[in-house]
Amino acid sequence: MFPIRKAVWLAPKVRLIEVEAQRVAKHHQPGHFVIIRVRDPGERIPLTMATSDAQAGTITLVVQVVGATTEMLCDLEAGESILNVVGPLGKPTEIEDFGHAVLVGGGVGTAVIYPQAEALKKVGNTVSAIIGGRTKEYVIFEKELAEHCDVVHPCTDDGSYGYNGFVTGKLQELLEDESQKIGAVITAGPVPMMRAIAKVTKPFNVRTIVSLNPIMVDGTGMCGGCRVSVGGETKFACVDGPEFEAQDVDFDELVDRLATYQTQEKIAWDRLHKCQDCSKS
Amino acid sequence: MKPAERMKIDRQPMTEQDASARAKNFREVNQGYADEAATQEALRCLKCKDAKCVNGCPVGIDIAGFVGAVADGDLNKAANILLAANVLPGITGRVCPQETQCEQYCVRGKKGVSVGIGYLERFVADWARENREDLFEPPPPTGKKVAVVGSGPAGLTCAGELSKMGHAVTIFEALHKAGGVLVYGIPEFRLPNHIVEAEVDGLRRRGVDIVTDVVIGQTYTIPELLEEEGFHAVFVGNGAGLPVFQGIPGENLKGVYSANEFLTRVNLMGGYMFDAGETDTPIIRASQAVVVGGGNTAMDSVRTAKRLGANPATLIYRRSREEMPARVEEIKHAEEEGVIFRLLNNPIEILGDDKGWVRAVRCIKMELGEPDDSGRRRPVPVEGSEFELPCQVFIEAIGTGANPLLTQTTPGLEVNRWGNIIVDENNMTSIPGVFAGGDIVRGGATVILAMGDGKGSSVAMHEYLMNGK
Numbered sequence: 001m002f003p004i005r006k007a008v009w010l011a012p013k014v015r016l017i018e019v020e021a022q023r024v025a026k027h028h029q030p031g032h033f034v035i036i037r038v039r040d041p042g043e044r045i046p047l048t049m050a051t052s053d054a055q056a057g058t059i060t061l062v063v064q065v066v067g068a069t070t071e072m073l074c075d076l077e078a079g080e081s082i083l084n085v086v087g088p089l090g091k092p093t094e095i096e097d098f099g100h101a102v103l104v105g106g107g108v109g110t111a112v113i114y115p116q117a118e119a120l121k122k123v124g125n126t127v128s129a130i131i132g133g134r135t136k137e138y139v140i141f142e143k144e145l146a147e148h149c150d151v152v153h154p155c156t157d158d159g160s161y162g163y164n165g166f167v168t169g170k171l172q173e174l175l176e177d178e179s180q181k182i183g184a185v186i187t188a189g190p191v192p193m194m195r196a197i198a199k200v201t202k203p204f205n206v207r208t209i210v211s212l213n214p215i216m217v218d219g220t221g222m223c224g225g226c227r228v229s230v231g232g233e234t235k236f237a238c239v240d241g242p243e244f245e246a247q248d249v250d251f252d253e254l255v256d257r258l259a260t261y262q263t264q265e266k267i268a269w270d271r272l273h274k275c276q277d278c279s280k281s
Numbered sequence: 282m283k284p285a286e287r288m289k290i291d292r293q294p295m296t297e298q299d300a301s302a303r304a305k306n307f308r309e310v311n312q313g314y315a316d317e318a319a320t321q322e323a324l325r326c327l328k329c330k331d332a333k334c335v336n337g338c339p340v341g342i343d344i345a346g347f348v349g350a351v352a353d354g355d356l357n358k359a360a361n362i363l364l365a366a367n368v369l370p371g372i373t374g375r376v377c378p379q380e381t382q383c384e385q386y387c388v389r390g391k392k393g394v395s396v397g398i399g400y401l402e403r404f405v406a407d408w409a410r411e412n413r414e415d416l417f418e419p420p421p422p423t424g425k426k427v428a429v430v431g432s433g434p435a436g437l438t439c440a441g442e443l444s445k446m447g448h449a450v451t452i453f454e455a456l457h458k459a460g461g462v463l464v465y466g467i468p469e470f471r472l473p474n475h476i477v478e479a480e481v482d483g484l485r486r487r488g489v490d491i492v493t494d495v496v497i498g499q500t501y502t503i504p505e506l507l508e509e510e511g512f513h514a515v516f517v518g519n520g521a522g523l524p525v526f527q528g529i530p531g532e533n534l535k536g537v538y539s540a541n542e543f544l545t546r547v548n549l550m551g552g553y554m555f556d557a558g559e560t561d562t563p564i565i566r567a568s569q570a571v572v573v574g575g576g577n578t579a580m581d582s583v584r585t586a587k588r589l590g591a592n593p594a595t596l597i598y599r600r601s602r603e604e605m606p607a608r609v610e611e612i613k614h615a616e617e618e619g620v621i622f623r624l625l626n627n628p629i630e631i632l633g634d635d636k637g638w639v640r641a642v643r644c645i646k647m648e649l650g651e652p653d654d655s656g657r658r659r660p661v662p663v664e665g666s667e668f669e670l671p672c673q674v675f676i677e678a679i680g681t682g683a684n685p686l687l688t689q690t691t692p693g694l695e696v697n698r699w700g701n702i703i704v705d706e707n708n709m710t711s712i713p714g715v716f717a718g719g720d721i722v723r724g725g726a727t728v729i730l731a732m733g734d735g736k737g738s739s740v741a742m743h744e745y746l747m748n749g750k
């Protein structure tokens with residue numbers, strides 16, 4: 001059992017969960033993720049660690065409710081527990097001095113780039129972050145990122161806060177400004193956003209790294225369910241990634257494979273809500 | 282009873298669930314012997330002086346001894362004999378390939394049918410589990426701490442033996458449940474999970490600490506276990522859990538699974554109960570499924586697909602039936618359940634529809650040519666014989682490789698060119714104090730060989746821990 005120390009809503013349907021996981025916290029590096037199971041029986045789902053505190057033995061997850069398991073997880077309060085937490089999994093982010101590194105976070109991806117910002121700054125980069133949300137209330141982690149970044153550019157789709165438009169628009173601006181001397185773009189967020197970013201950076205020949213989120217089961221390279229095509233080769237995202245060179249990724253295939261269980265995901269969601277309704281009445 | 286009378290008794294059949302019924306459920310196929318059948322079967326044993334059957338058992342069970350005790354109705358004694366040599370008889374009795382091991386050497390097989398050693402082993406083990414308390418005197422502690430990586434048969438056996446010697450043992454398991462292939466791979470209709478759970482609970486009662494959710498190589502490295510976590514020795518039994526894909530076009534279509542993923546979703550995660558609302562892990566139920574391979578994994582996958590509703594559920598294998606490495610009983614059961622065998626065929630491409638789902642697999646006919654390195658005749662494609670088999674789920678069960686997650690993070694650990702850990706005659710690796718056994722050393726092998734390695738290693742580890750050798 002992994003006790004939850006803190007659970008707060010950061011934005012609609014986006015929850016920050018700090019959980020005790022001593023062993024994981026001790027070894028966490030930026031880019032690592034965990035796989036959790038809320039209860040038994042229950043699905044195993046991967047989540048990136050936003051931060052960790054080795055001393056306190058805690059890790060912090062930022063979770064967006066998209067289906068049954070993320071909803072069950074986000075229903076938990078401090079004092080309750082998560083049944084299984086395994087990690088850290090995946091390869092850590094390659095941290096090097098790119099000169100100027102631009103981090104782009106969309107939605108909960110903003111939490112994913114947070115530890116990267118800290119590590120990139122430490123090795124001497126100028127670090128900019130572009131973070132996006134639908135409206136102002138969806139922009140998360142701005143204050144936290146500002147601690148490690150030279151600049152943070154919030155963006156909203158409706159212009160209610162910061163840059164008026166998508167993160168890709170802001171990134172395009174920066175790339176076009178030659179004085180920025182961007183050495184690398186590192187991004188995490190919804191697949192359509194990461195794909196759009198790969199398109200934007202391509203003509204500029206800037207190294208671009210994306211954090212992929214295929215469906216996973218074990219997270220140890222045992223099942224092959226998380227396979228993605230990168231540079232024409234099959235890779236297992238849980239052990240070879242989850243970060244890859246954006247220009248090599250077959251995004252169409254990733255999007256397609258993510259839809260494998262759409263029908264069942266809907267059934268699980270409806271089931272969860274039906275049960276909650278009947279237990280209320 | 283005189284040998285002549287014993288010779289007159291026919292082999293007692295195993296009670297099985299009816300084939301058409303069981304092809305729709307996940308309950309165990311074999312129902313076990315009734316007491317009377319067990320006694321009769323045991324009486325068939327000739328109690329040979331120079332019992333050849335024992336040579337076929339990798340752990341050297343005193344077969345005539347335990348079978349004789351069953352014939353005498355002394356099940357307590359039978360269980361004592363069995364458990365002295367084999368800590369997981371309820372499991373091996375169900376899954377050992379008896380026909381190539383103990384039963385192959387039984388004299389009664391020379392002129393007729395061998396004694397049902399596996400069935401009797403299972404009978405005694407099930408009786409013991411249900412009727413006996415596991416009486417256990419904790420041995421005096423040695424003060425030595427041992428870490429065991431992986432909770433498959435190799436790790437469980439090694440841990441059990443070491444704890445009997447008084448060492449403090451901790452098993453680290455990557456998944457959320459202990460048992461290895463026994464719980465994530467082998468389906469419930471062959472080996473119910475509760476049997477494995479009972480064995481694991483037995484180890485816990487003996488004081489073995491089983492810690493799930495720890496991936497060695499990620500959560501801890503082996504050098505850390507030895508240098509920081511205070512372990513005096515390590516046994517690595519992390520299995521051969523790396524799925525091998527054929528590398529044919531179409532493998533990333535929706536509906537293509539490795540056997541590992543398919544079976545893990547169904548067995549470990551209980552995916553077959555998703556529709557009933559009892560679990561959250563989805564699995565695709567195809568109306569037509571094709572599996573490629575000829576081993577136990579392939580047989581388990583195709584019978585699982587059948588149970589999830591595929592009709593037909595087809596197995597493609599590039600050699601002929603004689604070369605199939607699966608247990609004979611599983612092949613027979615699969616056939617009875619209506620699995621279609623397409624022998625001497627090989628898939629060359631997986632075809633998808635316009636939505637990215639599998640719609641068919643293109644195959645080519647094979648014929649057997651000259652013998653290859655393994656001594657088996659090499660299958661060669663017959664030109665111009667391609668054809669399509671329609672299916673919505675395609676499962677690759679052509680074998681597994683060594684998972685590099687642990688070996689790559691252990692500096693100085695020597696592996697061969699397939700990534701299997703190299704060990705000496707004491708099962709010690711190139712790192713002093715680190716031992717290994719089971720599939721990670723042998724490549725995909727069997728439960729009993731993994732157990733044999735676990736046991737052999739425990740003896741060598743005890744020697745190392747106590748005398749520094």
Ligand SMILES: Cc1cc2nc3c(=O)[nH]c(=O)nc-3n(C[C@H](O)[C@H](O)[C@H](O)COP(=O)(O)OP(=O)(O)OC[C@H]3O[C@@H](n4cnc5c(N)ncnc54)[C@H](O)[C@@H]3O)c2cc1C
Nearest residue numbers: 045046047048063064067068069070213214215216258265
């Ligand atoms: C390496 C990695 C890191 C991730 N980090 C985060 C994070 O920090 N915060 C966060 O909110 N989400 C993260 N995700 C995504 C998260 O795992 C999914 O949102 C979650 O599994 C959905 O489960 P569900 O039951 O709530 O929804 P479902 O109804 O099951 O599915 C909703 C969506 O999630 C996808 N999905 C379903 N099951 C899985 C699975 N086992 N693995 C991956 N995707 C799945 C589906 O394709 C679908 O698009 C990450 C995914 C990966 C692979």
Ligand SMILES: Cc1cc2nc3c(=O)[nH]c(=O)nc-3n(C[C@H](O)[C@H](O)[C@H](O)COP(=O)(O)OP(=O)(O)OC[C@H]3O[C@@H](n4cnc5c(N)ncnc54)[C@H](O)[C@@H]3O)c2cc1C
Nearest residue numbers: 431433434435455461462497520577719720726727728731
């Ligand atoms: C579907 C299937 C059917 C089979 N049927 C039969 C049969 O009928 N009869 C038979 O004799 N044999 C059968 N086999 C083969 C047999 O199961 C294996 O030979 C045996 O399980 C190997 O045992 P092991 O202990 O070496 O490894 P495994 O059983 O593979 O167990 C290894 C364990 O280690 C864990 N692990 C892996 N990496 C790490 C890590 N880095 N850190 C922590 N834990 C880790 C894994 O999660 C797993 O639980 C079958 C195999 C399969 C896949």
Ligand code: SF4
Nearest residue numbers: 338373377382383399
């Ligand atoms: S362990 Fe396996 S080989 Fe040995 S007697 Fe039992 S069934 Fe036969």
Ligand code: SF4
Nearest residue numbers: 326327329334387388
């Ligand atoms: S060889 Fe067969 S008959 Fe002889 S002791 Fe062994 S099981 Fe009995």
Ligand code: FES
Nearest residue numbers: 219221223224238
């Ligand atoms: S999640 Fe199973 S191999 Fe990556």
